[in-house]
Amino acid sequence: MSDHELRVSKIRNGTVIDHVEGGQALNVLAILGIDGSEGLGVSVVMNVPSDRLGRKDVVKVEGRELSQSEVDVLSLIAPEATINIIREFEVAEKNRVTRPDTVSGVLSCPNRNCITNAGEPVETRFDVVADGVRCDYCSTILRTDIAEHIDV
Numbered sequence: 001m002s003d004h005e006l007r008v009s010k011i012r013n014g015t016v017i018d019h020v021e022g023g024q025a026l027n028v029l030a031i032l033g034i035d036g037s038e039g040l041g042v043s044v045v046m047n048v049p050s051d052r053l054g055r056k057d058v059v060k061v062e063g064r065e066l067s068q069s070e071v072d073v074l075s076l077i078a079p080e081a082t083i084n085i086i087r088e089f090e091v092a093e094k095n096r097v098t099r100p101d102t103v104s105g106v107l108s109c110p111n112r113n114c115i116t117n118a119g120e121p122v123e124t125r126f127d128v129v130a131d132g133v134r135c136d137y138c139s140t141i142l143r144t145d146i147a148e149h150i151d152v
């Protein structure tokens with residue numbers, strides 16, 4: 001990217017989530033549990049041109065690295081995302097997200113009658129399917145509203 005195209009500063013330490021599907025950046029922040037009150041430096045770029053995706057979002061979070069369960073859920077809304085770990089201004093690690101087969105203990109089931117919502121010690125578990133994730137217990141499918149059902 002040439003200088004006149006650079007939209008936000010490079011960061012010193014933290015995580016850059018790049019190649020997020022255009023329009024999904026706020027859902028990425030929701031999945032990470034970031035609403036600004038933490039005081040972390042956060043930069044969000046939305047709907048910038050991308051060779052690969054047509055348009056993309058980029059989220060930069062300073063001073064924070066991501067857990068595997070966060071990355072797993074991110075993969076569901078941003079399957080093409082690249083997770084760049086930045087240390088002292090350098091890209092120390094670059095990883096593509098991969099879609100897991102299941103996600104356990106991170107999403108809540110939207111079905112009020114599901115056993116996972118009955119106050120029993122049952123951990124949620126969803127199978128990742130083509131059009132979303134499916135509750136193992138009641139088969140309810142979560143599609144676009146995944147970010148609203150994060151439990152972590």
Ligand code: CTP
Nearest residue numbers: 009010011012016018060082084086089090091
């Ligand atoms: N980045 C940043 N701060 C740094 C280093 C990199 O914010 N100190 C950002 C870049 O702006 C870019 C992403 O992290 O959005 C990845 O950086 P880099 O690998 O240098 O860019 P590309 O080669 O364009 O990445 P890719 O090949 O994954 O498209």
Ligand code: ZN
Nearest residue numbers: 109114135138
């Ligand atoms: Zn369920």
